[in-house]
Amino acid sequence: MDLDFTKEQEMLRKSVDEFLTKECPFDSVREIEDSEEGFDKKIWKKMARLGWMELHFPEEYGGLGDPFADLTIIMEEMGKKAFPSPFFSSVVMSGILLVEGASEKQKKKLLPDIASGKLLITLAQYEQDGSYLESGITLPAEADGEDYILSGRKFFVLDANIADKLIVAARTTEGVTLFLVDSGGEGISFQKMHTIGKDNNCVVSFDKVRVSQDNLIGSPGEGWKILEKMAQKATVAKCAEMLGGCKESIDMTTAYAKQREQYSTPIGGFQAIQHYMADMRVAYDTSLYYLHKVVWMIDEGIEASKEISALKAQVNEQYKFITERAVQIHGGIGTTREFNIGLFYRRAKAFEYVLGDTDFHYERIAEALEL
Amino acid sequence: MDFRLTKEEEAIKQEFIKFFDAEMKNAPPEFGNGGLEGIYATDEGFEFHKYMARKMGERGWLSMGWPKDCGGRDASIMEQVIFDEVRGYYNAPGVDGFAVGMFAPTLIAGANKEQKNRLLPPIARGEAFYCQGWSEPDAGSDLASLTTTAIREGDHYIINGQKTWTTGGHKAEFMFLLARTDPDSNRGKGLSVFHLRMDLPGIEIRPLLYMDGKHVYNEVFFNNVKIPATDMVGVEGEGWNLTRQTMNFERSGAGGFSGAKRYLEKIIDYVKTTQRDGRTLSKDPNARRKIAELFIASEVGQTLAYKISWMHQKGDFMGLITAACESKLFSTEMAQQMSNYATEIMGLYGQLEAGEHAPMDGSMVELYQFVKGATIFAGTNEIQRNLIAWTGLGLPRLKFRP
Ligand SMILES: Cc1cc2nc3c(=O)[nH]c(=O)nc-3n(C[C@H](O)[C@H](O)[C@H](O)COP(=O)(O)OP(=O)(O)OC[C@H]3O[C@@H](n4cnc5c(N)ncnc54)[C@H](O)[C@@H]3O)c2cc1C
Numbered sequence: 227m228d229l230d231f232t233k234e235q236e237m238l239r240k241s242v243d244e245f246l247t248k249e250c251p252f253d254s255v256r257e258i259e260d261s262e263e264g265f266d267k268k269i270w271k272k273m274a275r276l277g278w279m280e281l282h283f284p285e286e287y288g289g290l291g292d293p294f295a296d297l298t299i300i301m302e303e304m305g306k307k308a309f310p311s312p313f314f315s316s317v318v319m320s321g322i323l324l325v326e327g328a329s330e331k332q333k334k335k336l337l338p339d340i341a342s343g344k345l346l347i348t349l350a351q352y353e354q355d356g357s358y359l360e361s362g363i364t365l366p367a368e369a370d371g372e373d374y375i376l377s378g379r380k381f382f383v384l385d386a387n388i389a390d391k392l393i394v395a396a397r398t399t400e401g402v403t404l405f406l407v408d409s410g411g412e413g414i415s416f417q418k419m420h421t422i423g424k425d426n427n428c429v430v431s432f433d434k435v436r437v438s439q440d441n442l443i444g445s446p447g448e449g450w451k452i453l454e455k456m457a458q459k460a461t462v463a464k465c466a467e468m469l470g471g472c473k474e475s476i477d478m479t480t481a482y483a484k485q486r487e488q489y490s491t492p493i494g495g496f497q498a499i500q501h502y503m504a505d506m507r508v509a510y511d512t513s514l515y516y517l518h519k520v521v522w523m524i525d526e527g528i529e530a531s532k533e534i535s536a537l538k539a540q541v542n543e544q545y546k547f548i549t550e551r552a553v554q555i556h557g558g559i560g561t562t563r564e565f566n567i568g569l570f571y572r573r574a575k576a577f578e579y580v581l582g583d584t585d586f587h588y589e590r591i592a593e594a595l596e597l
Numbered sequence: 598m599d600f601r602l603t604k605e606e607e608a609i610k611q612e613f614i615k616f617f618d619a620e621m622k623n624a625p626p627e628f629g630n631g632g633l634e635g636i637y638a639t640d641e642g643f644e645f646h647k648y649m650a651r652k653m654g655e656r657g658w659l660s661m662g663w664p665k666d667c668g669g670r671d672a673s674i675m676e677q678v679i680f681d682e683v684r685g686y687y688n689a690p691g692v693d694g695f696a697v698g699m700f701a702p703t704l705i706a707g708a709n710k711e712q713k714n715r716l717l718p719p720i721a722r723g724e725a726f727y728c729q730g731w732s733e734p735d736a737g738s739d740l741a742s743l744t745t746t747a748i749r750e751g752d753h754y755i756i757n758g759q760k761t762w763t764t765g766g767h768k769a770e771f772m773f774l775l776a777r778t779d780p781d782s783n784r785g786k787g788l789s790v791f792h793l794r795m796d797l798p799g800i801e802i803r804p805l806l807y808m809d810g811k812h813v814y815n816e817v818f819f820n821n822v823k824i825p826a827t828d829m830v831g832v833e834g835e836g837w838n839l840t841r842q843t844m845n846f847e848r849s850g851a852g853g854f855s856g857a858k859r860y861l862e863k864i865i866d867y868v869k870t871t872q873r874d875g876r877t878l879s880k881d882p883n884a885r886r887k888i889a890e891l892f893i894a895s896e897v898g899q900t901l902a903y904k905i906s907w908m909h910q911k912g913d914f915m916g917l918i919t920a921a922c923e924s925k926l927f928s929t930e931m932a933q934q935m936s937n938y939a940t941e942i943m944g945l946y947g948q949l950e951a952g953e954h955a956p957m958d959g960s961m962v963e964l965y966q967f968v969k970g971a972t973i974f975a976g977t978n979e980i981q982r983n984l985i986a987w988t989g990l991g992l993p994r995l996k997f998r999p
Contacts, residue, residue, distance in 0.1 A: 260810070352945060355872055355873045355874070356873060356943075356944040356945040356946055357873055357874050358944075359874055361874065361875065362874065381945070381954070382945045419949055419952055419954065420949060420950045420951040420952050420955070420959070421948045421949060421950060422809075422948050422950055422962050422965065422966070423948060427948070429954070487735075488737060488738045488739040488742075489738070489739045489742075489995070496979070496995075498979050498982065498983075499979070546937065550933070550969070553969045554969070554972060554973065554977070554978070554979075557737050557738070557973055557977060558732070558737060558761075558762050558970075558973050558974070560969070560973075561807060561808050561966075561969050561970050561973065562805055562806060562807065562808060562814075563806035563807060563808055563809075563810050564805075564806065568808030571808065571966075571969070572808065572809075572966070575940065575947075575948065575962070575965055576948050578941075578947075579944065579945045579947065579948055583941065583944060583945075584941065585883045585941065588883075
């Protein structure tokens with residue numbers, strides 16, 4: 227056994243931390259959240275030069291071929307800084323999806339541009355009823371000669387307002403099929419939604435959007451399989467980001483509890499507070515070590531469906547638990563916009579819905595256990 | 598035992614229902630989902646608060662529980678609870694929590710005749726709106742350590758210091774202030790209560806934005822603010838005792854539980870009318886369990902509120918302190934669970950705060966944020982637990998270093 231990260235991985239962690247500490251302090255996070263674009267291009271461009279976007283892409287497409295673990299390290303550090311960016315939608319979800327399902331030609335064309343930060347792609351999967359299931363994908367793609375015509379609406383599309391391209395999961399006679407479309411194309415419009423995460427969740431409308439055959443990703447009917455493969459890694463990457471948020475919440479709260487005095491005592495000296503914090507620590511440690519195991523399984527190519535679901539369900543609940551206690555221990559100041567803990571409290575709720583909520587993953591575990 | 602309302606009580610209840618049902622139709626869109634944000638975050642919301650206050654003032658409802666010699670009509674505790682319950686169900690503004698809920702009882706308990714005559718009638722008419730100047734940056738749970746000073750100079754007091762968390766301080770015309778009149782005193786000794794106008798020279802109000810970005814709370818700075826000595830309420834230096842007497846202990850929390858019942862009705866309506874994955878959400882076993890849990894909490898909570906009112910009516914004040922702490926703790930943690938469960942049941946839609954797609958107008962995800970304020974203000978839930986342990990169970994008290 228070896229339960230440590232390598233020296234290189236620790237260095238990567240440090241460099242992400244240093245970069246974001248400098249480039250995107252919490253005040254900038256708030257500014258990005260409040261902006262209409264919900265995105266800071268300047269930081270994005272600088273970040274693209276550091277090689278983090280291509281790090282997990284295979285070498286034949288200009289990537290570095292680094293292990294998945296490295297990607298989760300980046301996500302974890304971004305989580306600590308509550309960093310808002312399209313890294314998850316474009317590099318993680320779309321990048322992994324293309325690696326898993328796109329043709330050689332598409333990969334050669336698209337991955338280098340994603341890796342350089344030039345191209346932003348996002349995934350349009352969910353629909354009006356908010357289903358996470360395959361059967362929830364109903365938007366019709368009707369064959370019309372060599373082309374397909376897409377009509378309908380997609381909901382909860384992350385970063386659709388800033389993305390250059392969309393990967394749309396639609397239904398053809400063969401089943402779920404993935405299409406690559408230009409977001410600025412004719413018949414496509416979007417509307418940003420007002421979310422607790424203050425992120426770029428959008429409704430995207432498709433009004434008879436024409437897509438040519440060479441913009442299919444995978445073959446007709448293969449879409450769900452590709453989405454599932456993408457979701458495996460992307461879910462774990464999201465969990466890493468969430469655990470970064472847990473860590474920062476605990477660190478901030480510990481520091482505050484040592485320094486804040488009431489009744490001539492640091493509040494961290496009250497056993498009530500100590501017990502809360504001990505529970506937070508247990509929730510975090512147990513989840514983090516499990517993350518490491520699941521990441522390792524993925525890098526080893528070991529089947530991990532139920533472990534991934536277990537991890538997301540666990541992290542969903544523990545992130546909410548930790549941030550809720552963290553705000554409580556801060557007292558009034560913890561509920562303000564100007565204090566940073568609220569950023570994490572809101573994200574815990576927002577991220578709960580990403581790639582499956584807790585009940586969804588409970589059900590998956592039950593199925594995997596053949597209940 | 599008999600849990601039924603009397604015929605007269607039932608009739609009063611119907612009168613309240615009729616009133617709120619009709620008047621709440623006048624709520625402007627800016628009032629949103631109500632609560633403190635509905636009242637204080639916009640001008641329109643605050644205007645509606647004032648409008649409702651005047652309407653209730655005309656009916657004598659703001660002062661119904663006051664003694665007759667203070668302009669009230671000594672209404673029974675039960676009548677007041679029914680009022681709170683109906684108002685809570687409609688989530689209606691108009692009963693200024695600071696003027697009616699806190700300062701009026703303080704005046705009744707400690708003010709002189711001239712002050713009562715001058716300050717109580719505008720509150721009863723729904724024309725005077727207050728904010729509460731208690732908390733300071735370094736005096737939160739340990740309120741008695743506050744350091745804002747009010748120093749007597751001739752027939753005036755000069756105020757210096759800072760208050761924080763002042764809810765509605767940017768809208769209210771008046772504040773009731775707790776400040777140190779004896780600068781050499783410490784803790785509960787040497788504090789006094791004041792009435793003051795918020796537009797006096799030397800007062801500066803700065804917004805303290807909530808985590809969702811709304812402006813409801815404020816920091817208030819006092820720089821040599823001069824107020825007439827006649828606006829000091831009660832005996833100089835005895836403000837702590839006066840404040841503690843009226844600190845909230847007699848509240849039943851009935852309005853909170855009936856408000857939760859109203860939300861629960863809306864959640865039930867939502868799951869019955871929403872389809873997901875080929876079935877109605879109300880048939881999802883997870884949703885069913887969560888709703889059942891919330892139902893239980895609102896039921897037992899409401900019964901606790903009735904019990905508190907009964908204790909109050911009977912004059913069981915020791916029992917009352919414990920039960921009122923239980924009610925504050927239980928109701929706020931119930932609201933926390935409700936907001937979390939409801940936003941879970943809604944799935945992806947649980948994150949929507951506003952807009953055409955937001956279920957229940959985003960009220961549940963708003964509550965998910967607002968409720969953290971509620972588990973902290975009016976005595977944090979840890980302080981409530983301490984009090985329950987000390988007064989309810991007789992466990993040893995915290996000894997702090999002076
Ligand atoms: C939304 C909101 C509105 C408010 N409105 C007003 C207002 O209008 N006017 C006003 O005067 N004040 C107002 N307050 C202030 C409120 O009364 C204080 O926030 C509250 O008393 C707690 O003080 P604090 O925030 O300084 O937290 P602290 O007292 O610093 O507490 C920090 C943490 O330590 C815990 N703690 C403290 N002492 C103990 C102990 N002995 N044992 C165990 N745990 C302990 C607390 O429970 C909390 O978890 C408001 C607060 C909020 C959040």
